[in-house]
Amino acid sequence: MSLKTRRRGTELEDAILEAGWDVLVERGYHGFTYEAVAERAGTSRPVLYRRWPQREDLLLATVAKSWATQPIEIPDTGDLREDMLGFLRAADAGRSRTMMLVGVQLMEYFRETGTSFDELRAHLRPLGRRNGCEVIVERAVRRGELPDVPYPARVVVLPFDLLRHDLLMTMRAVPDDKLVEIVDVIWFPLLRATAEGYAIKPL
Structure with missing residues (x-):
């Protein structure tokens, strides 16, 4: 050269x-x-x-x-359901290949180093950047679409966690009907239960 x-x-x-x-x-x-x-x-x-x-x-x-070359857009449509579905669809389309490869090809790396996928994910996430689910929920609260109550972190990020689980378990992109199920059947009821729990006043 x-x-x-x-x-x-x-x-x-x-x-x-x-x-x-x-x-x-x-x-x-x-x-x-x-x-x-x-x-x-x-x-x-x-x-x-x-x-x-x-x-x-x-x-x-x-x-x-x-990872950095595949940023996931966080939609801001003004509607909680559409924002979350849009976020999951973007993650499914843009990160599925990387997440599946990391899950399979790096298992020996995790064993040798005694680290986990969660630790790798923390390393990959830019400093100060929050999970897209957190941003979407905060926007919904500011709009008045959700009550302003404390939502458990595990509940807030559950849609993305379930998407990642399905990607790693099936080794293929998650069908759209499964993404809708995650949001409508699993996530929304948990959000409502959380809000209603805070709304109930003790005797």
């Missing part, structure tokens, strides 16, 4: 992480090595070592790069 075409800085880093993602998809966690990534990226192992001293560092950077 000539000096004129030599990649540096962000350009080189992006090329390495994109190559890393290709290697992870094709070869899995055990095949994700410095040698394989360097060869795919057309660079040398020392270049990778300088940026990511441990293989775990390179792996997390690779997954984070892919």
Whole structure:
């Protein structure tokens, strides 16, 4: 590679992480090595070592790069049901492949490091960014669509948790009727029960 075409800085880093993602998809966690990534990226192992001293560092950077290129839009239609369905549909379409790959290809990584999917998710989420379900519920409260009462965090984020569960269990995108079921049959009754529980005054 000539000096004129030599990649540096962000350009080189992006090329390495994109190559890393290709290697992870094709070869899995055990095949994700410095040698394989360097060869795919057309660079040398020392270049990778300088940026990511441990293989775990390179792996997390690779997954984070892919995650960041697939942001999930949080709808703001003015209607709680439409906002949540839109959010789940966007997540199902945009993140299903990554979530399924992470769930399968990184199981050995979780075992070796003693970490979990929840810890990886916390690492991938940008600092200060909240779950989209939390944003949607807060907007509904401000509009007066939901009572202004404390909603348990587990209830608020349940739609996304159920979507992730179905993705990992079936290894395919979740059908739209299942997304509607999550919102209408499971989530809404829990929200109503929470609100009614706070509305009932003790004797």
